[in-house]
Amino acid sequence: MAISFMDLKTQYQRLEPEIRRGIDAVLAHGRYIMGPEVAELERRLAEWVGVKHAVSCASGTDALLMPLMAHGIQPGDAVFTTPFSFIATAEVVALLGATPIFVDIDPETFNMDPAKLTPAVAAVKREGRLRPRAIIPVDLFGLPADDDAIMAVAARDDLLVIEDAAQSIGGVYQGRRCGSLGHVASTSFYPAKPLGAYGDGGMIFTDDDDLNATLTSIREHGQGSDRYDNVRLGLNGRLDSIQAAVLLAKLAVFEQELSERQRVADLYAAALRGVTPQTIPAGYRSGWALYSVLSDQREPVMAKLKQADIPSVIYYRKPLHLQPVFRHMCGKEGDFPVAESVAQRIFSLPMHPFLTETDIQRIAEIIATKASPPS
Ligand SMILES: *Cc1c(COP(=O)(O)O)cnc(C)c1O
Numbered sequence: 001m002a003i004s005f006m007d008l009k010t011q012y013q014r015l016e017p018e019i020r021r022g023i024d025a026v027l028a029h030g031r032y033i034m035g036p037e038v039a040e041l042e043r044r045l046a047e048w049v050g051v052k053h054a055v056s057c058a059s060g061t062d063a064l065l066m067p068l069m070a071h072g073i074q075p076g077d078a079v080f081t082t083p084f085s086f087i088a089t090a091e092v093v094a095l096l097g098a099t100p101i102f103v104d105i106d107p108e109t110f111n112m113d114p115a116k117l118t119p120a121v122a123a124v125k126r127e128g129r130l131r132p133r134a135i136i137p138v139d140l141f142g143l144p145a146d147d148d149a150i151m152a153v154a155a156r157d158d159l160l161v162i163e164d165a166a167q168s169i170g171g172v173y174q175g176r177r178c179g180s181l182g183h184v185a186s187t188s189f190y191p192a193k194p195l196g197a198y199g200d201g202g203m204i205f206t207d208d209d210d211l212n213a214t215l216t217s218i219r220e221h222g223q224g225s226d227r228y229d230n231v232r233l234g235l236n237g238r239l240d241s242i243q244a245a246v247l248l249a250k251l252a253v254f255e256q257e258l259s260e261r262q263r264v265a266d267l268y269a270a271a272l273r274g275v276t277p278q279t280i281p282a283g284y285r286s287g288w289a290l291y292s293v294l295s296d297q298r299e300p301v302m303a304k305l306k307q308a309d310i311p312s313v314i315y316y317r318k319p320l321h322l323q324p325v326f327r328h329m330c331g332k333e334g335d336f337p338v339a340e341s342v343a344q345r346i347f348s349l350p351m352h353p354f355l356t357e358t359d360i361q362r363i364a365e366i367i368a369t370k371a372s373p374p375s
Pocket of ligand 1: 059089
């Protein structure tokens with residue numbers, strides 16, 4: 001059977017009765033918006049992640065935007081983040097008129113390098129044009145960023161830390177689950193994420209009671225104590241009941257799937273030759289949204305895989321400071337050399353719970369073979 005990059009079909013085959021039952025229940029009770037499934041998902045995920053509050057929302061992008069709105073991030077504010085992420089991480093900052101300030105990454109974990117964060121904050125303060133307000137570390141490919149080091153920098157300047165856990169639900173940092181790091185965390189239920197719905201969705205996690213209340217208000221057009229009382233600008237930021245029902249069915253097998261992903265990652269680590277996998281430091285666990293490796297021969301290796309009908313994908317080909325939308329606003333070529341170098345060498349191999357040892361051996365063998373001469 002062909003190897004797929006992320007096998008959502010097999011997952012559906014296994015969960016079909018539960019998923020259909022959940023969707024049918026929503027169709028029967030008719031509370032399509034903010035139905036009981038939404039509250040149950042929030043309660044269950046808050047408990048699982050280990051935080052007091054979970055606020056579901058319409059996407060992972062909204063899950064990042066809403067805490068920034070709640071904290072009044074505005075033009076003139078600087079928000080520190082990584083140049084090696086999905087566009088949404090920096091986009092939300094710019095949408096509010098604030099300025100993303102990129103901080104280069106670690107060459108082995110591909111996450112924000114905390115040693116470069118301190119000088120970046122100092123440079124913004126010295127220049128005096130922008131006010132440092134927040135940090136958005138990303139748990140790239142599922143691997144948590146170095147939360148203790150980032151929180152220490154944040155504490156010195158009273159900066160808000162928003163953990164972008166869009167890819168990392170299921171990851172663990174020093175005994176704490178991703179989603180519980182920083183002051184507030186955001187995740188995504190985009191179908192391709194490890195805990196994915198059948199449409200868009202997201203969730204925000206926090207222990208802060210006041211922030212929870214503000215986020216709940218922002219989600220409903222800034223509603224006040226009653227529905228027709230609007231006290232701030234907000235969004236239509238809700239998660240659909242049907243998506244919550246799908247997620248509840250998937251949550252029942254999520255831990256099992258996580259351990260299968262870990263099994264696959266361990267098999268890769270043992271079998272792969274000639275490419276360098278993302279480093280998982282001691283005390284960290286990845287949620288394995290993606291299994292990514294570095295190679296100086298990326299294009300030929302990917303071509304060999306393609307020839308063998310094995311999919312591989314480049315995340316991310318272009319660091320954010322070189323995206324046309326941010327070019328010249330947030331940096332230029334050469335400003336973040338580690339991110340630029342990683343972007344030229346990285347690619348991701350198939351990763352999902354249903355890969356077999358035979359699949360992994362085959363992928364490793366193809367990567368290790370010499371490229372066949374052009375015919
Ligand atoms: C997917 C993703 C997002 C955005 O999530 P959506 O649900 O697609 O809006 C944000 N940050 C990172 C790192 C992501 O991977």
